[in-house]
Amino acid sequence: MKRLSALFLVGVMAISMAACGQMSGSQESGDPKTGNQEAEVQKADSQESDSQQPDSQESNEQEDTNETYNFKVSITQAPTDPLAAYTQQWMDEVTQKTKGAVNFEFHPNGELGTINDVCEQISRGASIIAYAGPDAFSSSAPDLAILNSQYCLTSADQIDAINQSDWFKEQAEKLAQDGNTRILSWNFFTGYRHILSKTPIETPDDLNGVQIRVADSPAAIAFVKALGCSPVVTNWNEVYSSLSTNIVTACEAPLATLYSSSLQEVAQHCTLTNHLVSTGMMVIPEDIFTSMPKEYQDILTDAVYQAGVDFTQDSLSSELEYRKKMEEAGVTFIEPDVNAFAEKASSMYSSGELPFSDGLYEEIQNIITR
Template sequence: MSRRLLLILVLGVFLVSAVFGAKYTLRFGHVLAPGEPYHQAFLKWAKAVEEKTNGDVRIEVFPSSQLGVEEDIIEQIRMGAPVGWNTDSARLGMYVKDIGVMNLAYFIDFMGAKTPEEAIEVLKKIKQSPTMQKWLKELEQRFGIKVLSFYWVQGYRHFVTNKPIRKPEDLNGLRIRTPGAPAWQESIRSLGAIPVAVNFGEIYTAVQTRAVDGAELTYANVYNGGLYEVLKYMSETGHFLLINFEIVSADWFNSLPKEYQKIIEEEMDKAGIEVSLKIMKELEEEYKQKCIEKGMAVIPASEIDKEAFMEKAKQAYKNLGLENALNQLIKEVKGE
C-alpha cells in the first residue's frame, strides 16, 4: 500500500469520527506495551484533554506499534494526518540535525543536572532557550512536525555485561548492543566499546551466541527481558538519559482553537513530568532490586569514573558535528 493511499484511508477514518463523535480526533501511537508506565500516562493525558475540552477533542492511544512503523507515522504527520507519535531527538535530528544532540551520551550531565528533579528543570530551561525555540520552529514550519513536549524521560541506561565496568578502558574490545541510530552508535564507540545494532527482542540470543558481549539498558529492560540469566553485572554508568519527544502534525494542531492547543500541550507536559519522575525515582530502584534478587551484581555509581566517561563522550559530539549545539545549549541553560 502506498503512503498516499494509506494517508487517504487514515483521513477517511477521521471524517467518520468527526461526524459521529468529537469535533477533533487524534490517534496517538507508541512502541511500548500496554502495561508500561508511558501508556498509562498517555491515557491520563487523553482523558484530561477530553474533559477540559468538554469532549471536543478526543485522543485515542495505540500501544505496541499498532498504528504502524515509525517512519510511516512520521510521514503521515508531515502530510497533515491527525496522528501523533512518541519519538526521540535522534529521529528528529534527521530533519533538524542539531536537535539530535539531546540523544548523545551524558547530555543531561553536561547540562548540569544531577537528580531527576534537576533533569526536569533543565528540560524546562532548554524548552525556553532561543536555540531550542529555533529548532522547534524549523521542525514545524519546514517539516510540518509539531513538538508537544519533551518532558518524557525513560530513565538512565547502564552497561550490562559479564565483567564489571568502572572506567572506559574496561569496555575495550567489548561488543555492546545499542540501537542503530548514529547518535547511539557514536556515543557507545566514544565510550570505548564496539557498538552493535541488534533488535531489542534479540538481545538475549545475541548474548548466548556471543554475537555481543553485553548491552546498555535500563534496569526494567534487563529484568523484563530476563537478561539476568545471561549477564552478571550492571554497571551504573548512567550514560544515556533517554528523552522522548511527543509529536503531532503541525497542520492538524494549528487547525485547533487556540484554547484547545494550550490544553493539549499543558496536559502533555504535566503527564510527562509525572511519569518521568516516577520512572527515575521509584521504578528504577524497584527494578534494580528485582535484578539483584535474580543474582545480578551491581557496580554502583560511586565506583564509576564518571568524569573519565564524560570526557570520552565528547568525541561523539565532535564526530557528529554537534559540539556547537551542545555548547550553545550549555551557555543558554547555565547562563555562562
Template sequence: MINKKKWIANLSVLFGGALVAVSAMAAQYSLNINIALTQDDPMYKGLERMKQRVESRTNGKVELRLFTGSQLGKDEDVLEQARAGANVAVLVDTGRLGVFTPSLAVLGAPYIVPDISKLDTLVTSDLFNGWASDLRQKAGLEILSFNWWQGSRHLLTNKPITQPADLKGIRMRTPGAPVWLETIKAMGATPTPLGWTEVYTGLQQHVIDGAEAQMPAVYGSRLYEVISHITKTGHIQLISGLVGSSQWFDTLPAEYQAIVKEEALLAGDYATELTQAKLTDYENLMVKEGVTISEVDITPFVNATESVYQTLNLQTEREQVMQVLGQ
C-alpha cells in the same frame, strides 16, 4: 398493570436520547500515540493521564488512542507517517529528530544534562523553541512537549565493565541515530542498531552481546533474564518528547491545540516524577533476579565520549545548552 406499549415507547425515547448524547460526544479529532514500551512503564502512565485529561477537557472531541510495543511500527516509520499528515504521534528521543534538525541531536549526546531537575527550563527555552520551529518547517513535525525523562542509560552486559577498554569487541545494541551510534563507538563497543522489541531475543540468541538502556525499560522488557551485569555509566539522559504531525495539529481549533500541548507538558512532568520515584525499586527487583548492578568511575567514559561533539559538529549547541542551564 404496566402498559407495555407505553413502556417500550418510553424506553425508545430514553435510548434515543442516549444515542444522541453519545453522538454529540463522539470524537471529532483522534490521535494514535505509539511507544515502544510496555503498559507498566512510567511513560505509559503519563500517556494515560494525558488521554484522560485531554478527552475530559475537550468533552470527548479529541480522542487519544495508545499503542504499546511499537504496534504502529518503529519510531522512524511513525515519524514518516506523521510527516505525511497521518494522525499519529510517537514518544521519541532527539537522536532520531536530529536527522531533520541536526541541533536537536545534542539533547541525546553524552553527559549533556547532568542535572535533570533543570529539564523543564531547557525544553521550554527560546533555544529549544527555535529548534522545534525549525523541525516543523523542515519536516512537518510538531513537538507537543519534550519533558519526558525516561531515565539514565546504562550498559547491559554479561561480563563486568569498569572502563571503556572492557567494551572492545562487544556488539552493543543501540538506536540507529548518529548521536547514539557515535556515543557507543566512542565508548569502545561496536554499535549495532536494533529495534527495542528485538533486544531480548537478540541477547538470548547472541545476535548482540550487550545493550544500553534506562532502568524502567530494562525491567519492563525483562532483560534481567538475559543479562548478568548493569554498569551505571549514565552516558545518556533519555529525554523524550511527544512528536506528531504539524498538518494534523493544524486541523485542531486553537483551543484544542492549547489543551493538547498543556496536557502533554503536564503528563511529561508526571511520567518523569514516576520514573524518579521508581528507579530504586527497579534496581532492587533486578538485583533479586540475580543481576549485578555496579557503580563505576564515569570519568573515563566522559573523556572517551568528548569526541562525539566534534564528530557530529555539535560544539555550538553544547555551549548554548550550557548557557541555558547556567553551567
C-alpha cells in the same frame, strides 16, 4: 312628469358615482387598521428572520467545534513500562475534556514501526502522536539531537533550562515549519541510561569489541564507537531476543525500561554509567494540530505537559526501586568511575559523525550553567 323623472335619474347616478369614488379611494390608500396589521406582520417576519440568522451561525460554529479527531499513539516501550501508564493518563484526560471529540488508539511495543519510521509518517501528515527522542528529526532539525547525546546534559534539573531557552523555541519552530512536526512537550525524563551486559563492564576498556544494541541514532552510534563497541541497530522490542541469542551481549537504557522489558532475565550485569539524561517528547503533525480548535490544542498540550511532569517525578523517585527489583532478580550492579567513561566518549563530538552546528555543544553548556 317626464322632467321630474329625468331629474330623479340624474340624482341617482350622481349618488352612485360618489359611492364608487369612496370605494376606489379606500382600496388605493388601504384601511388604516388593516394597513397597521400588515405592517406588524412584516415587522414580525423581519424580526423572525433576524433571530434565525445568529442561530444559523451558531449552528455552523457548533458543527466546526464538534469535528472529531482520531489519533494512533505510538511508543516503542512495553505496555508494562511506566511511560505507557502516563501516556494513557494524558489520552484519557484529553478525551474526557473534549467530550469525546479527540480520541486515541494506543500502540505500545513499537507496533506502528520504529521511532524513525513513525516520525516519518507524522511528517507526512499521518494522524499519529508518537513518543520520540530529539534525535529522530535529523532531516529537518538536526541540532535537536544534541539533547540526546551522551554526557551533554548531566542532570534532570537541566531540562527546564533547555525548555525555556530561545534556542529550544527556535528549534521547535524549525521542526514545525520544515518537518511538519509539532513538539507537544519535551519533558518525559525516563531516567539516567546505563549499560546492561552479559559480562561485567567495570572500565571503558571492557567494552572493546562488545556487540551492543543501540537505537538508530547518530549520537548513540557515535557514543558506543567512541567506547570501542560494535553498534547493532535494532528496534527496542527485539532486544530481548537479541540478548537471548547472543546477537548482542549488551544494551543500554534506563533501569525502568530494562526491568519492564524483562531484560534482567537474559543479562545479569548493570554498569551505572549515567551516560544520558534520557528525555523524550510527544510529537504530532503540525498541519493537523493547527487545524484543531484552539481549545483542543490547549487541552492536548496541557495534558501532555502535566503527564511529562508526573512521569519525571516518578522516574526520579523510582530508580532505587528498580535497582532493588533487578538485584532481587539476580542482577549485579557496578558503580564505575563515570568520568573515565565520559572522557573516552568525548571524542564523539570531534569525530565528524554528528551533524551539529559549530559550537553547539558549547552553546548547550552555556544554557544549562546560567
